[in-house]
Amino acid sequence: MSDAVLETRGLYKAYGPRTVISDMNISLPAGKIIGLLGPNGCGKTTLIKLAAGILTPTDGEILVCGRQPDEVTRSFVSYLPERTYLSGRMTARSAVDYFSDFYADFDSSRAHSMMAHLGVDPDAKLKTLSKGTKEKLQLILVMSRAARLYLLDEPIGGVDPAAREYILRTIISNYAENSTVLISTHLISDIETVLDDFLFMRSGGIVMQSSVDGAREKYGKSIDELFREVYRC
Amino acid sequence: MEFVWHIDGTAPLYIQLADDIRLAIIQGRLMPGARIASVRDLAFDAKVNPNTMQRALTELEREGLIETHGTAGRFVAVNEEVLKSIKDRVIDDLVSDFIKRMEALDCDREEAVRRINERKGEE
Amino acid sequence: MLGKLLKYDMRSMRRYVLPLVLATPVVAILGSLALRFTLAVLISEPNSPLSNVITMTASVFIAVSVIAVAASPVIAVICIMMHFYRSLYTDEGYLTFTLPLKTHQILDSKIISGFFWGIISSLSFLVSGLIFIIFGTTTDTLVNKEIIDTLFSNSPGAVFGIPTPIYGTALCFNAISSELFLIVTLSLSVTIGSIVSRKHKILSSVAVYYILNTVSSLLSGIVSFILVLTASNGSDGATLAYMTMATPMVSIIFNLGFSAAAYTACCYLMKNRLNLD
Structure with a gap:
C-alpha cells in the first residue's frame, strides 16, 4: 500500500449538491499503464484533476506517492489535460525552455528530437x-519528463487515427519500469492493447478493476466488448 | 522482417502475440538462430504494452521456441526437433479446428477429404 | 522557483506596459508642443478667424493627448490584470497551477511584477504630467521657470507644521501603498469573479472589484471620520499638524492592512476553491 503511486481513501468530491466522485478507494501500483475508462461525465477528469492538485477533495484523501498533492508532488507528476494550455504566442522552442526551466526531470534533447521527427518548426x-x-x-512535452506518474486526460479523443497511433506509440516507447501512466478515455478499443490494467468508472465510483489479460481470460471478450456490456443502458 | 499482428478480443493479448511470433518462426519468416528484436521495439511495432509483449516472449521461451543468450538478447531456437514438434502441434491444431468446423456444417471427414482432393491442381 | 516564475511574469507584463510607459511621455511632449503653439497663437493674434480655427483644432489635439496620458496608468493596470487573468483562469491556468511551486508563490510572482510595472507606469504618468506643466505652459522660454520655482525652489518649509520632506515622504509611501492595494484588490476580484461565474469571468471580476472598492472606501471613510472626531479639539497648530500627518499615515496603514487581508483571501481561494473548467 505504501508504495502505491496513486491512492484514494474515501475520496469524495462534490460541487454543491452535485456529487461527482463518491467514496472512492483505489490503489495504483508503479510500473503500469492503467486505463481509466468510462463514459463522458462519469468523473474521470475530476479524478485526474484531483491527482494533479488543481482540485481539492470535498472529503477523504488522495495521495500521490504517499503525499497529498502539493508543489512537491507536482515536480514528479506530469499532467496532460484535455486542453491546449500553452499560450499561442509561445513557440515550440520557448515551450521546451519553459518546461526545462521548471522541471528538473525534463529532457529537452528528447523533446527536440521528437519535435523534429514530427516536422514541427521550433520557432513558429x-x-x-x-x-x-x-x-x-x-x-x-509531457512525455519528455521522467515523471513517476503521468496523468493523460483523453489524449486520443478528437484526434485523427494517424495521430492516435503516434500518441499510443509515444506512450509505449516512453514506458519506464518505475513510472505509472494513467490514461483516461472513452475510446477503449484503441487503447486496450497498450494497457496493463484498467478501471471502469461510473457515476463517481469504480465498478470494475482488473488487468486487461485477466479480464480477457475471465470473460473471453475484449475490454471494449466488456465495456459495452457493463455500460449497456 | 516484419511481423503481422492479429489482435482481437477473443483471447488474452499475450497469447495472441505469442501465436503471431510462433507463426512467423514456423513459417520460416524468422529463421532458426535469428535475433529477435527487443521487447520495446516489438511492443512499439505491435502497439502494445511492453509488459504484455514480455509475457508473450516468456511464453515462447517456456515452449523452447526462443532462447535468451545472456545479455546478447533473444534468439530463435536452432534445435530442429523443437521447431518441428511445435510446427506439428500448430498443424494439428489447424486440422482439429478444420474438422470441428466442417462437422458443424454437417460435413463428415470423408466428405471433407473428398473436397480437399477435388481441389488439387486448381489453384 | 519563485524567481523563475517572476522572470516570466515580468517579461510578459513588460511586453504591454513598457511601450505604454515609453509612449506616454512622448505623447505629453507632443501635447505640450501643441499647447505652446496654441498659447503663442492666442497671444499674437487673439481674435482673427484663422487663429480661432487653429486654436480649436489644436485644442482637440491637446485634449486627446491629455486624456491619453491620464488614461495610460489605467490601461497599464488593465494590461497587468489581463495577464493575471489569462495565465491563471483561462486554459493557461492548467499549466501555471501544475508548476512545482506553492500556490502562494504563484500569487506572489503576479503581485510583485504587477506592483513593479504599476509603479513604473505611475512614474511615467507623473513625468508626463510634469512635462505638460513645465514644458507646455510657456511660449518664449524652454521651461516655465515660475512653476519650477514654486515647486522646487520656493516650496514652503512646512505644511501645517509638518516639515515638507517628511510630509512628502508620507505622501510617497501613501501612493506606493495605494498601488499595492490596487494590485492586490484587483487580483482578489479577478479570483473571486473567475470562481463564482464560469461563463462571465471578466464581467464578474469587474463587479466584484466595484463592490470591494466601495466597501474599502466606506471603511476608510469611517476610519477617517473617527479620526476627525478624536482630534476635533479646535484648530490650534498641534491639532492641524496631527490631522495633516495622520491622514496619509492612516491611509498607509489601511492600504497595507486591507492588502494583507485580500492577499490571504486570495491565497485561500486559489488553493482550495480553484475550479478550472
Whole structure:
C-alpha cells in the first residue's frame, strides 16, 4: 500500500449538491499503464484533476506517492489535460525552455528530437500550428519528463487515427519500469492493447478493476466488448 | 522482417502475440538462430504494452521456441526437433479446428477429404 | 522557483506596459508642443478667424493627448490584470497551477511584477504630467521657470507644521501603498469573479472589484471620520499638524492592512476553491 503511486481513501468530491466522485478507494501500483475508462461525465477528469492538485477533495484523501498533492508532488507528476494550455504566442522552442526551466526531470534533447521527427518548426508561434500538431506537441512535452506518474486526460479523443497511433506509440516507447501512466478515455478499443490494467468508472465510483489479460481470460471478450456490456443502458 | 499482428478480443493479448511470433518462426519468416528484436521495439511495432509483449516472449521461451543468450538478447531456437514438434502441434491444431468446423456444417471427414482432393491442381 | 516564475511574469507584463510607459511621455511632449503653439497663437493674434480655427483644432489635439496620458496608468493596470487573468483562469491556468511551486508563490510572482510595472507606469504618468506643466505652459522660454520655482525652489518649509520632506515622504509611501492595494484588490476580484461565474469571468471580476472598492472606501471613510472626531479639539497648530500627518499615515496603514487581508483571501481561494473548467 505504501508504495502505491496513486491512492484514494474515501475520496469524495462534490460541487454543491452535485456529487461527482463518491467514496472512492483505489490503489495504483508503479510500473503500469492503467486505463481509466468510462463514459463522458462519469468523473474521470475530476479524478485526474484531483491527482494533479488543481482540485481539492470535498472529503477523504488522495495521495500521490504517499503525499497529498502539493508543489512537491507536482515536480514528479506530469499532467496532460484535455486542453491546449500553452499560450499561442509561445513557440515550440520557448515551450521546451519553459518546461526545462521548471522541471528538473525534463529532457529537452528528447523533446527536440521528437519535435523534429514530427516536422514541427521550433520557432513558429503555436497559434500558427494546427490543432492536431499542438496536441502532439503537448504530449511530447509531457512525455519528455521522467515523471513517476503521468496523468493523460483523453489524449486520443478528437484526434485523427494517424495521430492516435503516434500518441499510443509515444506512450509505449516512453514506458519506464518505475513510472505509472494513467490514461483516461472513452475510446477503449484503441487503447486496450497498450494497457496493463484498467478501471471502469461510473457515476463517481469504480465498478470494475482488473488487468486487461485477466479480464480477457475471465470473460473471453475484449475490454471494449466488456465495456459495452457493463455500460449497456 | 516484419511481423503481422492479429489482435482481437477473443483471447488474452499475450497469447495472441505469442501465436503471431510462433507463426512467423514456423513459417520460416524468422529463421532458426535469428535475433529477435527487443521487447520495446516489438511492443512499439505491435502497439502494445511492453509488459504484455514480455509475457508473450516468456511464453515462447517456456515452449523452447526462443532462447535468451545472456545479455546478447533473444534468439530463435536452432534445435530442429523443437521447431518441428511445435510446427506439428500448430498443424494439428489447424486440422482439429478444420474438422470441428466442417462437422458443424454437417460435413463428415470423408466428405471433407473428398473436397480437399477435388481441389488439387486448381489453384 | 519563485524567481523563475517572476522572470516570466515580468517579461510578459513588460511586453504591454513598457511601450505604454515609453509612449506616454512622448505623447505629453507632443501635447505640450501643441499647447505652446496654441498659447503663442492666442497671444499674437487673439481674435482673427484663422487663429480661432487653429486654436480649436489644436485644442482637440491637446485634449486627446491629455486624456491619453491620464488614461495610460489605467490601461497599464488593465494590461497587468489581463495577464493575471489569462495565465491563471483561462486554459493557461492548467499549466501555471501544475508548476512545482506553492500556490502562494504563484500569487506572489503576479503581485510583485504587477506592483513593479504599476509603479513604473505611475512614474511615467507623473513625468508626463510634469512635462505638460513645465514644458507646455510657456511660449518664449524652454521651461516655465515660475512653476519650477514654486515647486522646487520656493516650496514652503512646512505644511501645517509638518516639515515638507517628511510630509512628502508620507505622501510617497501613501501612493506606493495605494498601488499595492490596487494590485492586490484587483487580483482578489479577478479570483473571486473567475470562481463564482464560469461563463462571465471578466464581467464578474469587474463587479466584484466595484463592490470591494466601495466597501474599502466606506471603511476608510469611517476610519477617517473617527479620526476627525478624536482630534476635533479646535484648530490650534498641534491639532492641524496631527490631522495633516495622520491622514496619509492612516491611509498607509489601511492600504497595507486591507492588502494583507485580500492577499490571504486570495491565497485561500486559489488553493482550495480553484475550479478550472
